[in-house]
Amino acid sequence: MSHSIRIKLSPERISSLQELQTLTHTSFKDISLLHLAFVHRSFANEDSDRYLSDNERLEFLGDSVLGILAAEYLYKSLPKGKEGILAKLKSKMVSAPAIAKLSRHYLFPEFLLLGKGEKEKGEVNLNLQADCFEAFLGALYLDQGLNSCRIFLTPHFQKMEKAIENAEETKDYKTILQEFCQKKWKKLPEYVLLKEEGPDHEKEFLVSVSCEQYFQTSGDGKNKRRAEQMAAKAALQFLKLL
């Protein structure tokens, strides 16, 4: 079945789409699919042939492409992860803010064709950013198959997973400690940076945390957040809460 869309593209648009392929390290067999992924409904509405010419169908497909690749990535990367953990991580990795960030990384909003009304609003909103990323994935899937999409997404999933892990860890220990101190002593724990040393790419931070005279523990890490997190963890252990 051919998915080719009979559209005559202007030389400017073709050159734009070539730039887009360079940015994404892709090479489309059918460039009209790539074009379509960046046609917003508001632009297509100014056209007569609406239903063949906006990116919503590709976005519908791309959403599922993103879903299976995120699920597969987590299934393989966390061989002992429980289903609940995988589902929670997946929902963060495919969330609109996470996807919109990738969209901006590739400058996708700049290639999106918008109608006059939408253009006048100024900046492309987060949902539109995320939508055209999904539409791009849908186009890549149709043009080149699942493995090309996998190659394209995997490095991003790796970064996301790391970022989420870091955020989770930090949030968890610090939040637990803060809630405990507030409840027990009506005080907040205080973090102090004790030391910061080493060259830029290999910095080591040492942080202490205390709450009045009740406890004082410390922790280290390759950034301040991580060191605070380790200090909070030590405090929780000291307080027999871990």
Next chain:
Amino acid sequence: MSHSIRIKLSPERISSLQELQTLTHTSFKDISLLHLAFVHRSFANEDSDRYLSDNERLEFLGDSVLGILAAEYLYKSLPKGKEGILAKLKSKMVSAPAIAKLSRHYLFPEFLLLGKGEKEKGEVNLNLQADCFEAFLGALYLDQGLNSCRIFLTPHFQKMEKAIENAEETKDYKTILQEFCQKKWKKLPEYVLLKEEGPDHEKEFLVSVSCEQYFQTSGDGKNKRRAEQMAAKAALQFLKLL
């Protein structure tokens, strides 16, 4: 990366799994994946090594496999379908009742290993039926890739799409006509079967619909529902509502 799970299966289980492959027209390279797809948490809980040995992770993966194949099927089968229509059809095609029906079609519930408590409840509930179907898809995807899953699912998607279309059509015209008659004349339309002829595989039905003296129209179809639907459509056309 290997997904093989080191499990020693009993000769009875192996023979069961062979039956399952015959029923599904599949042939697994790694039979322990197929086994795992049919291990419910309640059964694994009676084991010590819970997290390597139930089907929830495979179900997590299989859910996305189902998602992308349903999306792709609809994208290609309805080249002019709007995103809203595709999304609506997809949600019906991947719904628990629809998937549980497929699960029963392949007798999956009979192969599911349940814990004692779950077994005592008697019949395997609809969600468990659907879950093991998704887990099976996850296992098939890991063992044989997306295309095997596509080949497995496509004929089912075709049937589902037809069934949904029929149900939708019937519901639409008949419901519209009924609501109109109730509102305008405080009466319900009446359907009468006028004729039923032809051999079993090629039956033709003729149905009339009327509401007091206001109108009488008829419609035919290869089953009674379809004929009623066509009669209602004719009535709506007669009443200038279509």
